[in-house]
Structure formats: structure tokens, C-alpha cells
Amino acid sequence: MPSTRKAYRAAILHSIADPAVVGIEASYQYFEDGLLVTENGRISALGHATELLASLPADIEVVHHKDALITPGFIDTHIHLPQTGMVGAYGEQLLDWLNTYTFPCESQFADKAHAEEVAGIFIKELLRNGTTTALVFGSVHPQSVDAFFEQAQKLDLRMIAGKVMMDRNAPDYLTDTAESSYEQSKALIERWHGKGRLHYAVTPRFAPTSTPEQLTLAGQLLSEYPDLYMQTHISENLQEIEWVKELFPERKGYLDVYDHYQLLGERSVFAHGVHLCDDECARLAETGSAVAFCPTSNFFLGSGLFNLPMAEKHNLNVGLGTDVGAGTSFSLLHTLNEAYKVMQLQGARLSPFKSLYLATLGGARALRLEDRIGTLQPGTDADFLVLDYHATPLLSYRLQQANNIAETLFVLMTLGDDRTVLQTYAAGNLVHQR
Incomplete structure (x- = not known):
């Protein structure tokens, strides 16, 4: 040879x-x-x-x-495949933005041909911007993940993705059930996890769109397949946090919801974390969980400023996320430009070498892949x-x-x-x- x-x-x-x-x-x-x-x-x-x-x-x-x-x-620790076609959607904060733009856009992924077309565009954009590994949200439809993995496999890319689990507080045309989300996720895990350089992530969208039954089954999947990933959102928006308190009054906070359902762990990545407190950062670090810092989308949706110095104080693993489509660029260089400004607004500095770390080795450590990439x-x-x-x-x-x-x-x-x-x-x- x-x-x-x-x-x-x-x-x-x-x-x-x-x-x-x-x-x-x-x-x-x-x-x-x-x-x-x-x-x-x-x-x-x-x-x-x-x-x-x-x-x-x-x-x-x-x-x-x-x-x-x-x-x-570059390593992107938080991005949404189905939102490629709605980048730059005008004028809303998180919860209204989901209902006005995101859910209708994601509904199109019921069509496998559409999912394949967008997956091709999405992967080309990642590679054009230098992103060689990404932690990717699919839609609620299993075919969105199949389409993505099929194209990633052809190029021998190291990618991680999962089907969204969402059985309440979303339009009927976009919800699954606790049981169907478990069965569909399990079938995708068997089909794709560990195939070539591909990995599967259990993907409850966020606590408000999953019933306790669905979150229980998400935790069950993680126990059945110990090397799986888990991705979701946390503490992005103040209204969202209040909503979680209303839906889960028995829990002491947003992170505690996920903790209760056994979703924290060494391959768990929580997007945003803009409004985390000290105790929550400490608990995330204690469990080996990571946060995806998404400055571009946090600016775009007016969500707030991620406190990187607080995360560093607790030795919490932090990666960088573009969060397309609330993020307005696939470029992690552009995202680092915004991250620098987030630190400036908090009276802190982001050195270029810390920036490089976040976009490469920091992301690899967040994904527990530092022996392979970063x-x-x-x-x-x-x-x-x-x-x-x-x-x-x-x-x-x-x-x-x-x-x-x-x-x-x-x-x-x-x-x-x-x-x-x-x-x-x-x-x-x-x-x-x-």
C-alpha cells in the first residue's frame, strides 16, 4: 500500500x-x-x-x-442543524423566537429530502469556517440525524448529534412522546454511535419542553449506554428560568431539574448558562459536566453575558458554541470576536490564547475528546x-x-x-x- x-x-x-x-x-x-x-x-x-x-x-x-x-x-460545542434556514430572524427574545421562527422551520425536517439538502449546506458551512467537530441538535425527527450522519460519515468527520426530545409546550406537529423519543433515540444510537468517528448525544431540548417522564427516559438512555453524550439548554433567558420554576416547583432550581433526572455527567454539555450561580457552576464542575459559551446568540437574543471568570474559578469545562440559528455566523473566529466583547462588558479580558483554547482544546475537553482532537x-x-x-x-x-x-x-x-x-x-x- x-x-x-x-x-x-x-x-x-x-x-x-x-x-x-x-x-x-x-x-x-x-x-x-x-x-x-x-x-x-x-x-x-x-x-x-x-x-x-x-x-x-x-x-x-x-x-x-x-x-x-x-x-x-475548531470545535463548536453548540449548534442547531434545522435552524440553518432561519439565521438572522428578526426581533424576538428566546421564547417568542422559538414559537415565531424556530418551530415552523424545524417542522420541515419531517421530509427526509429537505433534511438531506440542509445537512449538505450545514456541513459545507462548518468546514468552510474551519469547524471540524460539532455538537449538533437535530430536529424532533429521526431522519434529521440520519441525514446529518450519512453526510458526515462520507467525509470521515468527528461529529456528535442527536434527535431532539420534546413532548410538551411545543406545537402538536413537532412533539414526540416520552416513549417514542426513547425508542427513536435508541434506534439512532444503535445505528450511528461509535460508527467511524460519529457519536450520539441524548438531546432533550430544554426542561420546559420535556415531561418528567421524558427526562426520566433520557437519563435511562445515558445509563444504558455509558459513553453517550447529553446536550440541552440551561439558564439562557430570565423568562425561561421563571418558566422552569413554575413547571418544576419541587426542584430547587433549573440545574437541579437536570440533576434530579441523572443528566449531569462527564459527557453532558449545557448550552448558554448565562444566568448560572456559583453553586450551579460548582455542581456542574463536580459532575464533570461542561457549558457551551455562545456569545453571538446571547447578544442576538438579548439573553445576557456569560460569566467566564466564575466558570474558571470552579474549574468548569467551557467550550465555544456558535448556536446557529440564534447565532448569526458559523464562524468560530467571528464568535471569538463577540466573546471578547462579552468579557469587556464585564470588566474582564479575554486573551487571544484563551480564545484559541476555547475554540480548540477547551472544546475538546468539554467533549472528553482531548486525546483525539483539539x-x-x-x-x-x-x-x-x-x-x-x-x-x-x-x-x-x-x-x-x-x-x-x-x-x-x-x-x-x-x-x-x-x-x-x-x-x-x-x-x-x-x-x-x-
């Missing part, structure tokens, strides 16, 4: 630890003239080009990018990006003024978008070329 070994030469940067824990300087590796070697879908070597080139066989292909930065692929360490999956320093005239000019990698990285995150992503690789295969 011919070798699949390839080498890529460029400036190379990746996170190796959380800057909030080890300090900025110990949190990353940077090679001004670096070499990344891949073989059979994995990274086999990483280091300074001058040191590694001599060790390579003479016939290996070396792709040289002189004005670019190689980073790990870094460029040898042995991990060859999921990586080539970011173009000359993607736009303004970016090119601005980067000429940058004095170090910290400034370069920050400019990429404030001026960058999908155009910045020159190439996206998944499992060593080129899956997007600008």
Missing part, C-alpha cells in the same frame, strides 16, 4: 493547556517555521521544520504555506486548518503591523471570518479549499 504520509510547513500554533490554570506562556506551543506530518489520518510528528525535514523520506510531499498559520480544527500533538486525529494571513486586504495590511504571535492571533480573531480559512483537513483529508 502506498504511504499516506504528508507534511505541511507553515507557522504552527496550538493550545496545550488552559491559560487560566497554567498561565499564558505555558498554555501553547508556537513554531514560527513549523512542520506538521500526518499519516493514515493521524498526526505523526510536529516540530521545527529545520529539525524535522532531515528525518523525512526523500519522496514525501511537503506542502509549504509561507503566509499562513496552521491550527487545530491539539496538534502526535497521535491525535489530523484535523487542522490553514489560516491565510492575506485573506482580505485589511487583514493583510493589519497583520503587517503585528509584532508577535499574540497580536497576530488576536487580529485573526477580530478581523477573521470564513475567508480566513484557506484549507480544512479532517482525518488528514482535505475537506475544504477556499
